[in-house]
Amino acid sequence: MSRSVGAADAIGRADRSLAAQIYDELRRRIIEGEIPAGTWLRERELAEEFSVSRIPLREALPQLEAEGFIVTHPRRGAVVRELTVRDATEYFDVKSSLEVLAARSAASRVRAGADTARLGGAWAAAQAAMAAGDDRAIAEANARVHDEIVELADNRLLASSLRPLHGLQRWFFGVTSDRDQTALAQEHAALVAAICDGDVEYAGSLAYAHIEKSRRESLPLLAERLPAG
Amino acid sequence: MSRSVGAADAIGRADRSLAAQIYDELRRRIIEGEIPAGTWLRERELAEEFSVSRIPLREALPQLEAEGFIVTHPRRGAVVRELTVRDATEYFDVKSSLEVLAARSAASRVRAGADTARLGGAWAAAQAAMAAGDDRAIAEANARVHDEIVELADNRLLASSLRPLHGLQRWFFGVTSDRDQTALAQEHAALVAAICDGDVEYAGSLAYAHIEKSRRESLPLLAERLPAG
DNA sequence: GGGATTGATCTTGTATACCATATGCCGCAC
DNA sequence: GTGCGGCATATGGTATACAAGATCAATCCC
Numbered sequence: 001m002s003r004s005v006g007a008a009d010a011i012g013r014a015d016r017s018l019a020a021q022i023y024d025e026l027r028r029r030i031i032e033g034e035i036p037a038g039t040w041l042r043e044r045e046l047a048e049e050f051s052v053s054r055i056p057l058r059e060a061l062p063q064l065e066a067e068g069f070i071v072t073h074p075r076r077g078a079v080v081r082e083l084t085v086r087d088a089t090e091y092f093d094v095k096s097s098l099e100v101l102a103a104r105s106a107a108s109r110v111r112a113g114a115d116t117a118r119l120g121g122a123w124a125a126a127q128a129a130m131a132a133g134d135d136r137a138i139a140e141a142n143a144r145v146h147d148e149i150v151e152l153a154d155n156r157l158l159a160s161s162l163r164p165l166h167g168l169q170r171w172f173f174g175v176t177s178d179r180d181q182t183a184l185a186q187e188h189a190a191l192v193a194a195i196c197d198g199d200v201e202y203a204g205s206l207a208y209a210h211i212e213k214s215r216r217e218s219l220p221l222l223a224e225r226l227p228a229g
Numbered sequence: 230m231s232r233s234v235g236a237a238d239a240i241g242r243a244d245r246s247l248a249a250q251i252y253d254e255l256r257r258r259i260i261e262g263e264i265p266a267g268t269w270l271r272e273r274e275l276a277e278e279f280s281v282s283r284i285p286l287r288e289a290l291p292q293l294e295a296e297g298f299i300v301t302h303p304r305r306g307a308v309v310r311e312l313t314v315r316d317a318t319e320y321f322d323v324k325s326s327l328e329v330l331a332a333r334s335a336a337s338r339v340r341a342g343a344d345t346a347r348l349g350g351a352w353a354a355a356q357a358a359m360a361a362g363d364d365r366a367i368a369e370a371n372a373r374v375h376d377e378i379v380e381l382a383d384n385r386l387l388a389s390s391l392r393p394l395h396g397l398q399r400w401f402f403g404v405t406s407d408r409d410q411t412a413l414a415q416e417h418a419a420l421v422a423a424i425c426d427g428d429v430e431y432a433g434s435l436a437y438a439h440i441e442k443s444r445r446e447s448l449p450l451l452a453e454r455l456p457a458g
Numbered sequence: 459g460g461g462a463t464t465g466a467t468c469t470t471g472t473a474t475a476c477c478a479t480a481t482g483c484c485g486c487a488c
Numbered sequence: 489g490t491g492c493g494g495c496a497t498a499t500g501g502t503a504t505a506c507a508a509g510a511t512c513a514a515t516c517c518c
Contacts, residue, residue, distance in 0.1 A: 017303070017471070019291070043499065053473045055287065058500090062248070062288050066295060068389065074246070075480045075499050090386040097330040098390075101322060157319040157397075160297065161327075161390050168386075246500070272470065282502045287471090304470050304509045463516075471508080478501080487492085 018052050019059035025050075026060060030069050030080055031171045037082035041070060067164050069171075083171060084229020088222045091168050092215040096208060098162055103191060103207035104200050105153035111198030119148040123192045126185045138181040145188050149195065172222065179217055187213070247281050248288035254279075255289060259298050259309055260400045266311035270299060296393045298400075312400060313458020317451045320397050321444040325437060327391055332420060332436035333429050334382035340427030348377040352421045355414045367410040374417050378424065407447050416442070 026046075029035045041061065047054045061078055064070045070078040110116055126141035150159050169177070177184070187210045194203040255275075258264045270290065276283045290307055293299045299307040339345055355370035379388050398406070406413070416439050423432040 019471090042497095054499095055284070055472055058284065059287055059291055063291060063295065066292060068386075072499095073481090075497095076482085077498065087386070090384045093330060093334065093384060094327070094386050094390055097326040098323070101326040105322065155319045155322060157297075157316070157323050157394075161323055161393075164390075165386075248500090271468095283470090284501060301470095302510090304468095305511085306469065459518105461516105461518090463514105465514085466512090468511080469509090471506100473506085474504085476502080479499090481496105481498085483496085484494095485492105486494100488490090 017059075018050075018056035019063075022046075022050055022052070022056050023060040023063050026064060027067075027069060027167065030064075031167060032174070035080055037080050039080045041078045041080065043077070067167060069167070083226055085219070085223050085226050086229030087168070088172060088219060088226065091165060091172065092211065092219070095165050095169075096211040096215070098158060098165065099207045099211050100204045102150050102153045102155075102158060102162070103195060104204040105155055105158070106149050107195045107198050107200045107203035109152055109154055110195055111200065114152060114154070116152070116196045119145070119152055119192060119195065122148045123188065126188065130182055130185055135176065135181055138185055139176045142181060142184050142188060145192065149191075152195070173218070177214075177218070179214060246288075247279075247285040248292075251275075251279055251281070251285050252289040252292050255293060256296075256298060256396065259293075260396060261403070264309055266309050268309045270307045270309065272306070296396060298396070312455055314448070314452050314455050315458030316397070317401060317448060317455065320394060320401070321440065321448070324394050324398075325440040325444070327387060327394065328436045328440050329433045331379050331382045331384075331387060331391070332424060333433040334384055334387070335378050336424045336427050336429040336432035338381055338383055339424060340429065343381060343383070345381070345425045348374070348381055348421060348424065351377045352417065355417065359411055359414055364405065364410055367414055368405045371410060371413050371417060374421065378420075381424070401451065402447070406443075407450050408443060 026035070026041070035041075043054050043057050043061070047057050050056075061070065061072065065072050065078065069081060071081050072078045106114075106119075122141065122144040126138060126145055129137035129141045150162060153159075187206070191203060191206045191210060194206055255264070255270070264270075272283050272286050272290070276286050279285075290299065290301065294301050294307065298310060300310050301307045335343075335348075351370065351373040355367060355374055358366035358370045379391060382388075416435070420432060420435040420439060423435055
């Protein structure tokens with residue numbers, strides 16, 4: 001079978017394996033709500049849609065299950081999981097712990113002489129986006145600030161632990177989140193400053209406050225549109 | 230091909246999927262050192278050894294990669310990763326954060342009326358094993374105490390975040406770890422008491438001290454036998 | 459003699475066809 | 489109305505074939 005040119009071209013001709021591309025594509029569709037909770041995912045159906053054989057799907061679907069996006073029912077198929085308020089609570093709990101660690105580690109590494117150029121650059125981009133008033137750009141810049149903090153923390157295990165949380169976040173909130181992106185950027189300002197100062201304790205406290213503020217603002221909104229779980 | 234009865238019977242006839250069984254078996258072999266770091270894992274070779282087709286392996290190997298046990302080189306195969314001191318440091322950092330959360334959450338749930346019977350039972354088993362002087366049993370009971378704390382915390386996301394750490398722990402230390410299991414059990418005593426009292430702050434502090442003590446005792450020993458990374 | 463090239467070989471990546479088996483549903487008998 | 493049996497369907501798994509990237513060694517040219 002040729003590699004699909006027409007309708008199924010959602011998966012491009014990237015140099016990555018088909019399984020990885022399909023994983024990415026399905027993950028994106030679930031996160032962005034194109035595939036709503038409760039949808040059944042059938043191997044052969046998806047294989048046909050993507051114009052691939054079942055093999056790549058048999059690698060991609062278990063990965064999606066491992067990250068908690070779908071639940072597999074043996075011999076019945078996989079169904080997209082439904083997010084609940086409980087998931088959100090768990091998310092904020094774990095996120096809080098790990099983000100504090102990231103902020104503290106980043107500050108600690110700065111104290112040990114790490115380069116803050118990239119983080120500074122990301123933060124500058126956020127400021128520029130704020131000045132321009134481009135909400136989408138602010139959201140993207142905020143996300144990059146976050147990524148750069150994790151990068152600066154230089155802990156691969158931490159980064160891999162945060163990855164599923166990142167997916168959850170976008171699943172919950174979409175790209176922009178419920179919060180005012182400008183307010184988010186303001187909080188980032190203090191956090192970035194503390195990290196660049198190498199102030200471990202302060203950076204950790206700010207990160208904690210940052211997440212807890214998000215929790216308090218977002219949870220009530222989520223509770224309105226999500227089942228309790 | 231029939232389902233293997235002879236030498237390949239490491240994977241039993243459990244009701245789980247072949248991929249899951251093979252994942253478990255490979256994971257166990259890596260963790261227990263039967264497959265040393267640097268070993269190349271070849272699909273067809275393993276398929277033949279386990280008397281299965283390549284399909285289950287194509288599901289199992291990506292899972293092992295996702296959990297950090299192997300590194301896949303496209304079109305070359307997968308190689309068992311080598312643990313480094315850096316991995317150990319990262320492990321303790323993340324472990325510290327998440328175990329504190331587990332202890333605090335567990336205590337908080339007790340305060341809200343959760344049942345402590347299972348945790349109490351696990352702790353009683355550890356005491357019994359200590360009285361009997363059975364080191365292996367103490368180690369197992371200690372592990373169960375830990376599991377019950379996570380269970381009591383009742384946070385599935387936290388539990389799934391801790392799972393890879395648990396694998397890392399056994400990979401680093403084997404079943405018994407480097408530490409004196411009786412000393413470990415003593416520390417568990419105070420932690421379990423604090424949790425059962427619903428004392429959130431104290432439980433968190435004890436969990437933190439517990440991990441940091443492990444770090445300080447174990448890291449120098451690991452540094453002797455692991456490359457720096 | 460040394461470095462670039464080519465080709466053999468190994469391994470994964472993917473497709474295809476087929477069989478086995480569990481699950482759920484529908485309709486029939488009672 | 490209820491219980492049972494069979495059928496449709498989906499995954500779980502096997503076998504096989506072929507394509508293509510990676511490696512390495514032999515070879516060829518200068």
